[in-house]
Amino acid sequence: MILSYTGLAAAAVALLSATTVQAGTPLNIVLPNQECGLVMFDIYGEYGYPGEYYDDYYGSLCQDPVALVSQYASLFTYCKPSEWNDSLSIMAQWCKGYGEVDLIPYTEFEANLTKEAIAALPVIESEDDLPEDSNVTAPFLMSQSWFDHARVSEHWYDYEQRIEAYYTFAGFGFWGIILVFGMVQNLIRKTIESRQGFVYADAEGSVVRPGSNGKPGVFGRAAALARKYIITPSSMPPYKQQRFLGCTIPTRAESFVVISFYIVTLILSCVNYHGQADNIFFGGNAPQIWRYMADRTGTMSYGNLPLLWIFSGRNNIFLWLTGWSFGTFNIFHRHIARIATLQGIMHSIGYTFYYFTAGYGDYYYENYDELWWTAGVVATVIMSFVVLFSFSFFRQRLYENFLIIHIVLSVLLLVFLYYHTNIFDLQYYNYPFILTCCVIWGFDRFLRLVRQVYTNMHIRAGKGFQTTKSTVTYHEAANILTIDVVPANPNLFPGPGQHYYIYQPMRFFGWENHPFTLAHWSQPATPADDLHLQFWVRPYDGWTKKLVKQCKANGGSTATIAPTLLIEGPYLAHEPLHTFDQILLVAGGSGIAGVIPYLQDYVRRIDQGAAAAGTNSKIPTRTRNVTLIWADRKEENLRFVAEGSLAGLLNRPDINVSFHLTGNAQPSAGVAAVNTAANVSSTASSSTDNVESPVTPVGEAEAEANEKSNVHDFTTEKGGVLTDVTAYKKQASAGGFRVQAGRPDVLSTVRKLAQSVHGTDSRLAVMVCGPNDLADNVRHVVAQNMETNRESISYFEESFGW
Numbered sequence: 001m002i003l004s005y006t007g008l009a010a011a012a013v014a015l016l017s018a019t020t021v022q023a024g025t026p027l028n029i030v031l032p033n034q035e036c037g038l039v040m041f042d043i044y045g046e047y048g049y050p051g052e053y054y055d056d057y058y059g060s061l062c063q064d065p066v067a068l069v070s071q072y073a074s075l076f077t078y079c080k081p082s083e084w085n086d087s088l089s090i091m092a093q094w095c096k097g098y099g100e101v102d103l104i105p106y107t108e109f110e111a112n113l114t115k116e117a118i119a120a121l122p123v124i125e126s127e128d129d130l131p132e133d134s135n136v137t138a139p140f141l142m143s144q145s146w147f148d149h150a151r152v153s154e155h156w157y158d159y160e161q162r163i164e165a166y167y168t169f170a171g172f173g174f175w176g177i178i179l180v181f182g183m184v185q186n187l188i189r190k191t192i193e194s195r196q197g198f199v200y201a202d203a204e205g206s207v208v209r210p211g212s213n214g215k216p217g218v219f220g221r222a223a224a225l226a227r228k229y230i231i232t233p234s235s236m237p238p239y240k241q242q243r244f245l246g247c248t249i250p251t252r253a254e255s256f257v258v259i260s261f262y263i264v265t266l267i268l269s270c271v272n273y274h275g276q277a278d279n280i281f282f283g284g285n286a287p288q289i290w291r292y293m294a295d296r297t298g299t300m301s302y303g304n305l306p307l308l309w310i311f312s313g314r315n316n317i318f319l320w321l322t323g324w325s326f327g328t329f330n331i332f333h334r335h336i337a338r339i340a341t342l343q344g345i346m347h348s349i350g351y352t353f354y355y356f357t358a359g360y361g362d363y364y365y366e367n368y369d370e371l372w373w374t375a376g377v378v379a380t381v382i383m384s385f386v387v388l389f390s391f392s393f394f395r396q397r398l399y400e401n402f403l404i405i406h407i408v409l410s411v412l413l414l415v416f417l418y419y420h421t422n423i424f425d426l427q428y429y430n431y432p433f434i435l436t437c438c439v440i441w442g443f444d445r446f447l448r449l450v451r452q453v454y455t456n457m458h459i460r461a462g463k464g465f466q467t468t469k470s471t472v473t474y475h476e477a478a479n480i481l482t483i484d485v486v487p488a489n490p491n492l493f494p495g496p497g498q499h500y501y502i503y504q505p506m507r508f509f510g511w512e513n514h515p516f517t518l519a520h521w522s523q524p525a526t527p528a529d530d531l532h533l534q535f536w537v538r539p540y541d542g543w544t545k546k547l548v549k550q551c552k553a554n555g556g557s558t559a560t561i562a563p564t565l566l567i568e569g570p571y572l573a574h575e576p577l578h579t580f581d582q583i584l585l586v587a588g589g590s591g592i593a594g595v596i597p598y599l600q601d602y603v604r605r606i607d608q609g610a611a612a613a614g615t616n617s618k619i620p621t622r623t624r625n626v627t628l629i630w631a632d633r634k635e636e637n638l639r640f641v642a643e644g645s646l647a648g649l650l651n652r653p654d655i656n657v658s659f660h661l662t663g664n665a666q667p668s669a670g671v672a673a674v675n676t677a678a679n680v681s682s683t684a685s686s687s688t689d690n691v692e693s694p695v696t697p698v699g700e701a702e703a704e705a706n707e708k709s710n711v712h713d714f715t716t717e718k719g720g721v722l723t724d725v726t727a728y729k730k731q732a733s734a735g736g737f738r739v740q741a742g743r744p745d746v747l748s749t750v751r752k753l754a755q756s757v758h759g760t761d762s763r764l765a766v767m768v769c770g771p772n773d774l775a776d777n778v779r780h781v782v783a784q785n786m787e788t789n790r791e792s793i794s795y796f797e798e799s800f801g802w
């Protein structure tokens with residue numbers, strides 16, 4: 001599996017570089033030594049040369065003897081000898097490229113280009129002496145002053161074109177540096193983790209820790225400071241998953257990158273404009289500056305397109321290499337898209353002002369008959385709408401349709417941009433920018449298909465051709481769906497932190513797919529057994545609601561259906577919790593699905609170590625104990641997990657689970673309640689209580705409302721979920737479990753555990769999966785309690801959204 005991805009990644013890189021090679025130098029740049037040759041085109045191209053090529057710009061310039069003798073005479077008179085070869089080569093290149101004619105070389109006119117012959121040519125002082133479009137029937141030489149003036153105009157034009165290219169590539173350089181930094185950092189982290197992820201048990205059963213942290217060096221201290229102040233905390237604590245005025249708030253490190261890019265872009269859009277009075281192309285200063293600004297922002301906007309595509313797909317080489325989360329990439333994706341859109345708008349405004357300040361107002365309106373022009377206008381409008389709809393205000397209202405609108409508009413955008421720059425050679429804009437986007441996009445879609453085929457179709461020894469089978473059960477009182485999938489391919493290596501996208505292909509909207517975290521799985525004991533993957537789903541409005549309807553329509557008490565489902569995955573986000581000495585898992589509501597697999601992973605690793613018991617046997621985890629705090633609003637949910645996945649783990653000395661029942665329900669008899677219900681609201685501090693934050697602590701009523709909207713809670717009927725899933729081992733409930741009433745004081749537990757590792761060389765991992773405000777507050781407290789001289793605590797979160 002991993003191998004096949006590496007192979008595909010290599011193929012994609014090869015494909016990408018192949019397009020770049022084929023494209024040659026992107027953007028239409030003219031090198032300084034070539035400028036002089038184009039001055040000849042600028043001057044002599046203004047006139048008519050009666051004959052075969054009359055009225056044909058490149059035909060005359062490249063083939064007409066009168067035009068050619070004039071150009072060569074001026075070129076050899078005024079251009080520096082060091083510029084001759086490059087100037088001649090760009091003239092030939094443009095003749096071929098734009099005019100599709102050959103440039104007749106100067107050697108054909110040797111006789112007319114001797115010193116004497118040139119000296120004998122008439123000299124024309126300026127364009128005032130020979131009005132534009134006059135017919136020229138005999139060669140002439142331009143004057144020195146006419147040449148100098150045109151040379152300066154040509155220079156600034158070419159200079160701006162070069163600047164556009166350099167600044168566009170500066171954007172690639174910026175993100176190149178960021179990505180290389182991410183990859184190096186990921187490599188270092190992986191190397192360190194591979195040395196920290198296990199311990200040895202010696203003969204006496206005591207534990208030897210290799211690579212014990214010791215005194216952290218300068219590098220370790222710097223990393224600790226970066227984690228405490230930059231990488232972990234939000235830019236506006238505690239807002240991270242929670243929206244602030246409808247906006248996503250990135251971490252400080254993400255903000256730093258994004259703001260830097262805004263600043264770099266702003267500076268590069270504003271510097272190095274040069275106007276020339278009486279420019280031969282544009283006349284006054286205003287149209288020149290508008291035009292240069294418009295060209296630059298337009299090109300830089302194109303340059304941002306491949307970047308924003310690089311930060312989009314779910315199958316993404318850079319996502320794997322940097323180890324950054326999809327959420328981080330998504331923040332970059334959105335901000336690059338906003339910048340590209342602003343640049344597109346500036347490009348449109350710039351061209352509008354250019355036309356009117358230059359006095360070309362009539363052409364401005366006529367241009368709407370031209371496809372390239374109108375395509376550009378439409379592209380700017382589309383781009384603005386894509387960005388507008390992506391603001392969370394619209395995204396949340398559109399959600400079911402957001403993705404499809406986003407994709408359709410993006411396709412249209414690429415098509416219109418293609419026609420917008422189709423007037424240029426393909427290698428200038430369409431290959432390097434538009435085609436690259438298509439390749440990146442195609443790569444993601446192709447890998448999705450590969451993953452689907454790999455998981456959903458398989459030939460198994462003794463069983464023949466297999467497809468994926470699934471059962472979906474709806475537990476009405478609980479309002480929860482359990483999706484049990486038997487993938488066709490049993491070799492999927494399920495593990496914690498994985499998620500899969502689920503499709504229902506036989507529907508009209510069969511391409512629609514939804515991500516779910518793998519909550520539970522059962523490994524086949526023998527090769528003949530099936531692998532079961534289980535997802536716990538809280539129904540929303542869209543597809544999940546339709547599933548609920550289908551289950552209900554099936555009726556009966558079981559409400560189980562067996563729809564055709566396809567899964568695509570696994571997408572891995574396995575956090576290295578096993579490299580920490582202690583783990584604190586915090587779950588709110590259905591977030592339990594995201595953390596339980598880590599607890600089970602811990603137990604499996606300990607068991608593996610025990611199975612290999614002996615002198616110097618390796619235990620593949622460094623962790624000594626795990627604390628799980630879980631709050632839910634329904635006792636049935638607590639019971640479902642406590643008697644299901646957690647059964648048998650609750651009495652272990654190395655696992656400390658505390659269940660918290662929030663909401664109005666009170667622990668029933670048979671479940672030991674720790675607090676008395678009457679004291680719930682006073683002891684249950686709301687999770688924001690102890691945080692110095694701009695949020696005022698919420699009252700219990702508000703907190704309840706929050707919980708309703710944020711917590712994906714499983715309101716299950718008693719044991720309902722488990723009874724249907726007979727594939728899983730049913731464990732005898734070990735005489736009940738302790739439930740505390742009211743919200744857990746998660747923050748003080750975090751503080752207490754954080755203090756307990758202070759000044760030791762032990763490390764603590766805190767992982768949260770739950771409501772946004774819970775996750776954000778824990779993140780904030782973790783950052784506050786990090787030590788400054790070593791990486792004592794790490795914060796991880798599993799979020800059901802991005």
Ligand SMILES: Cc1cc2nc3c(=O)[nH]c(=O)nc-3n(C[C@H](O)[C@H](O)[C@H](O)COP(=O)(O)OP(=O)(O)OC[C@H]3O[C@@H](n4cnc5c(N)ncnc54)[C@H](O)[C@@H]3O)c2cc1C
Pocket residue numbers: 396399400403499513514515516517518519535536537538539540541542543544545590593712799800801802
């Ligand atoms: C990595 C990840 C893991 C998840 N794990 C679980 C889980 O284990 N259990 C669970 O109950 N829910 C989980 N979710 C949330 C789940 O994907 C959504 O609840 C589900 O998609 C809702 O679909 P809907 O059509 O019924 O709802 P809609 O009303 O259409 O959408 C409601 C919400 O669903 C989410 N959503 C829908 N489609 C997508 C999509 N293609 N990509 C990303 N988000 C989408 C959006 O956040 C949206 O706000 C997870 C989400 C993510 C991103």
Ligand SMILES: *[C@@H]1O[C@H](CO)[C@@H](O)[C@H](O)[C@H]1NC(C)=O
Pocket residue numbers: 048049050051054134135
């Ligand atoms: C220039 O030459 C062309 C082609 O020979 C002719 O049609 C046109 O009338 C001439 N223009 C002038 C102003 O003489």
Ligand SMILES: *[C@@H]1O[C@H](CO)[C@@H](O)[C@H](O)[C@H]1NC(C)=O
Pocket residue numbers: 065066069111112139
């Ligand atoms: C080049 O020189 C020859 C001979 O001197 C002359 O006949 C011819 O017209 C010249 N060609 C041009 C384009 O001036």
Ligand SMILES: *[C@@H]1O[C@H](CO)[C@@H](O)[C@H](O)[C@H]1NC(C)=O
Pocket residue numbers: 081082085
């Ligand atoms: C220009 O090109 C010719 C051959 O194409 C070569 O002989 C000459 O040295 C070149 N001159 C310069 C200045 O590069």
Ligand SMILES: *[C@@H]1O[C@H](CO)[C@@H](O)[C@H](O)[C@H]1NC(C)=O
Pocket residue numbers: 581582624625653654762
């Ligand atoms: C958990 O493990 C840590 C590190 O080994 C240890 O310091 C701590 O005392 C343990 N806590 C419990 C409750 O066992």
Ligand SMILES: *[C@@H]1O[C@H](CO)[C@@H](O)[C@H](O)[C@H]1NC(C)=O
Pocket residue numbers: 627629656657658749
């Ligand atoms: C278990 O964790 C709770 C806090 O959640 C703590 O009060 C309790 O002392 C812990 N028990 C053990 C045995 O570590």
Ligand SMILES: *[C@@H]1O[C@H](CO)[C@@H](O)[C@H](O)[C@H]1NC(C)=O
Pocket residue numbers: 676678679682683
């Ligand atoms: C609730 O607990 C507090 C202390 O935590 C105590 O002072 C108070 O009397 C208790 N209230 C009731 C109703 O038990």
